[in-house]
Structures are given as C-alpha cells and as structure tokens.
Amino acid sequence: MAADIKQLEKKYVGKEVEFRLLRFAPDKDRAPYFQSFRIKLSQGMTVLDALMRIKETQDPTLSYRKSCRMGICGSCAMQVNGFPKLTCQTQVTELNTDKPIEVRPLANFPILRDLVPDLRNFLKAHESIKPYVIREDAEELDHPTGEFYQSPKELEKYLQFAYCIKCGACLAACPTNATDHEFLGPQALAAAYRYVADSRDQGLEQRLEAVDGPNGIFRCHYAGACSEACPKGVDPSLGIQLLKREILKYRVGAAHKKPAPLAVTPKGLKRREGIPLPPEKTVGQ
Amino acid sequence: MRESTLWLFHLLAGAVLLTVLGVHYGVMHLSNLFGIDHATVLSFSSVSGRSGRFFYLVVYLVLLPAALYHGLYGLRSLIFELSFIGLVLRRWISRILILSGSGFLIYGAYAIIAGFLG
Incomplete structure (x- = not known):
C-alpha cells in the first residue's frame, strides 16, 4: 500500500x-x-x-x-x-x-x-431522537451518586454507532432522502439505535414519537448506501434494521429491559503493589 | 395508527401469503405434481366445484385481506418514497387506499361467499 x-x-x-x-x-x-x-x-x-x-x-x-x-x-x-x-x-x-x-x-x-x-434539518432530526441517556430514575441522572455498570459486551452493542461524527455523508447517499426530504435519515435513526441499545437507557418509548412516525424508520428500504458512504466505518443500515426489531419487540410486548444498575466498588480487596491508583471520582463527591 | 403497527401487519400478511399462496400454487400451477391435469383444474366445473368447498372458502377469505393489505401497504410505501409530497397529501392517499381496499375486500368477500353458497 x-x-x-x-x-x-x-x-x-x-x-x-x-x-x-x-x-x-x-x-x-x-x-x-x-x-x-x-x-x-x-x-x-x-x-x-x-x-x-x-x-x-x-x-x-x-x-x-x-x-x-x-x-x-x-x-x-x-x-x-x-x-x-x-x-x-x-x-x-x-x-x-x-x-x-x-x-x-x-x-x-x-x-x-x-x-x-444547510445542515439545520439534519441536526433537528438528530435532536428529535433525544440523543442522550434517558432513565426513569431521573433523580440519579440529575444528582448522580455513582457510575452505571456496563459490561464490555453491553458496550459492544452500540459502540460502533457512537463513532458517528455527524458529517451528513450517509444522508447525502440515502436514496430515500433523495425523494423524501421529510425522512428522518440514517444518521438520526442509527443514533436512536445507539441509545436504545445502550444498557443504561430506558428511552425507547420517548424516542418512538420521532422514530415511528410517517417519515420515520419504516420508510427505510435497506438500500445500504449510508453504510457504504460512512467515512468512519459506521453501519447505519444495520442500526436501522436492529432498531426496527427493537420497536417490533416493544409493540408485541417482548421488550424487557432492566436498566443498568449503579456500579458497586468491590470491598475487601487489596491493591497489588505497583498498580497506580484510579483517578479521582468525577461524580458522587 | 403507529407505522410500526402497520409494518407488523405487513410482515404478518406476508407470512400468511406465503402459506395460502403455497396452497394456491400447489393446486393451480404445480398440479402435475399431484397428478391433476392442468386443463381440468382451470375448467369452469372445477373452479365452481372448488368454490363450493369449505376449505377453499377459508383459503380465499384469508388470502383476500392478506393480499390486499400487503399489496396496498406496499403501494403506499412506494408512493411515499417516490413522490415529493407533504403530510396532508400523504394522509389523503392513506384514506383513499383504505377506502379502495375496503371496497375490494367487500366485493371480493361477496364473490367468495356467493361462490360457496352456489
């Protein structure tokens, strides 16, 4: 090369x-x-x-x-x-x-x-899917007492979708967007999946308002051009298909999601010599 | 109705179609496999004879709404995706498709039941 x-x-x-x-x-x-x-x-x-x-x-x-x-x-x-x-x-x-x-x-x-x-509608679509962790225990989010536990396996579920840099290349490649300017677009839909797949999140129902409308996820017919175009190697079309599955599971009552619990610091363990101390806590001081 | 619910029905209608179209193909197009002569299957007496049987009444009554829903939802998706139309016009298109689909359903069901009753 x-x-x-x-x-x-x-x-x-x-x-x-x-x-x-x-x-x-x-x-x-x-x-x-x-x-x-x-x-x-x-x-x-x-x-x-x-x-x-x-x-x-x-x-x-x-x-x-x-x-x-x-x-x-x-x-x-x-x-x-x-x-x-x-x-x-x-x-x-x-x-x-x-x-x-x-x-x-x-x-x-x-x-x-x-x-x-002009990226205004693109960013508005991104905003509409509420691109942040939503939880029922809002008090913990507003006044955190610790960090939420998430295993590496749970992180893997959404990690690639978190690499999106919102450049708009996927939207420019999307054939549905070419004929339907109201379509939410691959970026916003993949971002919605990024949060729905996050074990700390409970916001699927709130996101349905934007995602499950007449211009939402079910207008995507899986051309896959968005995944081809993404310069960061994100696969938005995969995220969209997985989100469709999550929504259908929710509609038939098969979506059971327990929110990630607060991480517990193990007690009674002795630090080995030469291992540096962890950084200072950023929350729950 | 939520788009996901409509999509779910679309998938279910597709699954139903696979089953009942299987029966349709088996009887009408793959007839030689079952040792039935093709010309006999399409004759008037055979068609009217099938229409009078309870099994075919059920098959046709299941096939009709499933095919109508699957086809019209697909048509709606095509219209939405290939035209630059706003939400108001989309609502009207949905209403027209529901009305025409209901019309076809009533007429088709009448024909099936009338055929069954002779």
Whole structure:
C-alpha cells in the first residue's frame, strides 16, 4: 500500500489538475454553476488541501466548511466525483486526475453557499431522537451518586454507532432522502439505535414519537448506501434494521429491559503493589 | 395508527401469503405434481366445484385481506418514497387506499361467499 502511494505520488506530484467546483451565491446567482480551477499537486495533498490552495491563491470568495482536517469533526464532507466523502481524508492521487475532479456540496441538502450545505434539518432530526441517556430514575441522572455498570459486551452493542461524527455523508447517499426530504435519515435513526441499545437507557418509548412516525424508520428500504458512504466505518443500515426489531419487540410486548444498575466498588480487596491508583471520582463527591 | 403497527401487519400478511399462496400454487400451477391435469383444474366445473368447498372458502377469505393489505401497504410505501409530497397529501392517499381496499375486500368477500353458497 505504501509503495502504491509512493508510486502514485511520483507520477502525480507537480502535475496540474483541474477542479470543477460548484459555485452558488444566493444573493447574486439564480442557479448553481460549475467553475474550473487548475492547481499543481503537491505531496500528500487532500481534496481539502486543494480547496484551501484555491481559496488562498485563486479565489478568496470560495466558501466551504472545515475544522479539524483529521477526519474527526465531520465538517468537510462534500460530494467528490459524485460520492460523499470527507475531503480531508481523500487524497487527490486516489482519484482519476486525468479528468477534472468535481466537488459539490453534499447531495440531498439545500445549498447555503458554494460548497456549504444547510445542515439545520439534519441536526433537528438528530435532536428529535433525544440523543442522550434517558432513565426513569431521573433523580440519579440529575444528582448522580455513582457510575452505571456496563459490561464490555453491553458496550459492544452500540459502540460502533457512537463513532458517528455527524458529517451528513450517509444522508447525502440515502436514496430515500433523495425523494423524501421529510425522512428522518440514517444518521438520526442509527443514533436512536445507539441509545436504545445502550444498557443504561430506558428511552425507547420517548424516542418512538420521532422514530415511528410517517417519515420515520419504516420508510427505510435497506438500500445500504449510508453504510457504504460512512467515512468512519459506521453501519447505519444495520442500526436501522436492529432498531426496527427493537420497536417490533416493544409493540408485541417482548421488550424487557432492566436498566443498568449503579456500579458497586468491590470491598475487601487489596491493591497489588505497583498498580497506580484510579483517578479521582468525577461524580458522587 | 403507529407505522410500526402497520409494518407488523405487513410482515404478518406476508407470512400468511406465503402459506395460502403455497396452497394456491400447489393446486393451480404445480398440479402435475399431484397428478391433476392442468386443463381440468382451470375448467369452469372445477373452479365452481372448488368454490363450493369449505376449505377453499377459508383459503380465499384469508388470502383476500392478506393480499390486499400487503399489496396496498406496499403501494403506499412506494408512493411515499417516490413522490415529493407533504403530510396532508400523504394522509389523503392513506384514506383513499383504505377506502379502495375496503371496497375490494367487500366485493371480493361477496364473490367468495356467493361462490360457496352456489
């Protein structure tokens, strides 16, 4: 792999590549249009680097979102050659540079300006599924006396879904979202499963309000494009199918979930020599 | 009604269809397997003879609502997913499908029962 990248870079570094960027300024343009820019590739250049180079050297009015530049914040997701990708993680040499590289804002989102999508409805959908632990013992949540016990096996059930960075790539790839803008979307539904599958949570019933509506989970027909697009390796379509199962179990009265109890500190055990002390308690002081 | 309840009925109707369509296929399309001549199965006397039997009355009365519900719910899903329509229009589409489905159910049940009674 490393040898492949070195070979590619040897071939492409210094080569001039054309980028076709979608431009749209709502205050003066009637419709979006493409504008071409040519830049020389440098070693390790990502699509985001290329956009920054264009903004610095050719057109300072170019708008796009970015923050961490290391695949963590999820700000820089765009359509690169028709596929939703994190531009900070997409090497230009991975793409076919013989043709112009086309960069658009994420599909299925309204455009705010140039490459900036409007994420408000997306974030509203995420908020609607109550993305936090809900418990019947609200007093313990408000004034915690300890930590809830959760085994590694219970953690495994939802861990991959907790890796979501809310970049919106899944929504841009979703065929249901393309025809039904009211659809809750794979991100919100997978996030709902992340909390429903959490052994500390008891909020399934509260989340049904958003999830089990006419634009909710049962509009998903399992195309799986969201899982293909996710840059963090999350499998939202799996989460959606598992959530469907949880909802059906709940509807037929087969969902029995005991909330995770408070973790008990073992007593009477002697610490072995050389083992460092645990960090100070953060709750229940 | 909650979407999950409608979906649950859709799954149950699918399971029922698998069973009763199995009977349908066995009798109508795989007839040679049972040693029955295909032409005989489709003749008027055979069809009316089957309609008069209690077993087929039950099969048809189960098949009709299951097929109608499964098909119309699927059609509703297709319309919702392939059209850019709002919630109000969706409610109207659901009502139209319920009304037309009820109409087909009543008419179909009448035909089945009339066939049984001769």
